[in-house]
Amino acid sequence: MLRPRWIGVLAVCLVVAGVFAWLGQWQLSRAIDTSPPPPGSTEVVRPLDDVVAPGDYLEEPLVGQRVDVSGTWVPDDFIVVSSRFNDGVEGYWVTGQLRVTDSPSPVSLAVAVGWTSDKAQAEAAASDLSAQAAASPALVDLTGRIISDEGAAVPAKTDPQEIPRMSPAALLSRWHDTADLEVYRPYLTAAEPMGGLEAISSPAPAEGSNVNWLNIFYAAEWAVFAGFAFYLWYRLARDAWEKEIEDLEDAAGETAA
Structure with missing residues (x-):
């Protein structure tokens, strides 16, 4: 095991184990959020542009954040979405x-x-809202999550036009007037219903833990990989040593014979 060949292999294993150890430390540093959002921060209404930009993904701590936004409705773009549950009852969103x-x-x-x-009722509400938007394109202020x-x-086989x-x-x-249009990736659930519909049940998100156990699991995996690098070196060197001992014993037996 102390031969130059195996010392060189050991040096390579040390480098590999060092990389694995660094990766494990990196995972641990990401496992604990030292500055989590304060409790109840999602209930403070913030401007939409302060939370997410058009085309960007919504960061996990901001999912469910209450925001306000102003704009105008685009006529004929009120669409029904199925498989929506309100307090356990299945229905439709407009x-x-x-x-x-x-x-x-x-x-x-x-x-x-x-x-x-x-x-x-959902289809009738969508039609009425589209007609209202076409008749009076007024500025609206919305608050929601x-x-x-x-x-x-x-798409469903029974109705390919259905959006579930x-x-x-x-x-x-399905929208109109989309030339050069930028779109927000997330969507808003309005706090106040429109078109004679019921309010959407959208409770505050549960407060999450500041410990990411998945990252801790990954850090433990890297530690196991680092240990395996040393075990692999030991196993290969020992197998080579045992093979040399067997060859020497066989040679000695042939000489005695």
Whole structure:
């Protein structure tokens, strides 16, 4: 084991183990958030642009943050989204395209304006809201919770036009006047319902722990990998040593014979 060849292999293992140890330390440093958001911070209403920018992903601590935003509704872009639950009851959301003001270029935000358990009522509300937006394109001020995009879903076989998940990307494919349009990735659940619909149940997010146990698990994995590097060197060197001993014993046996 003290031969130059195996000392060189040991040096390589030391370098590899050092890299693994550094990665483990890095994971540990990310495992504990030393400056978590204060309790109740999501309930303080903040301007939308202070929370997320158009096209950006919503950071985890800000999911459910109450925000306010101003804009105008785009006519004919009130769309029904299915599979929406309000306090355990399945129903429908009516969503709209809000063209945000105070932006140098066109920017839109998907907004869920209300809930109902009846599909016909949801479709009627969407039609009425579209007609109102076309008749009087007034500026509106909204307050609600900003929520991460749920992602698009495979269209239902029974109705390919049905949207079963709240995804601004999926709604964008149905919106009008989208040339050079920027879109917020998350969506807003309005605090006050519209169109005779019920308010969307959107409680405050649960306070999370400032300890990320997944990162701690990864740090432990890197420690195991570092130990395995030394074990691999020991096993290879010992196997080579045992092979040399066996060869010497066989040679000695042949000489005696």
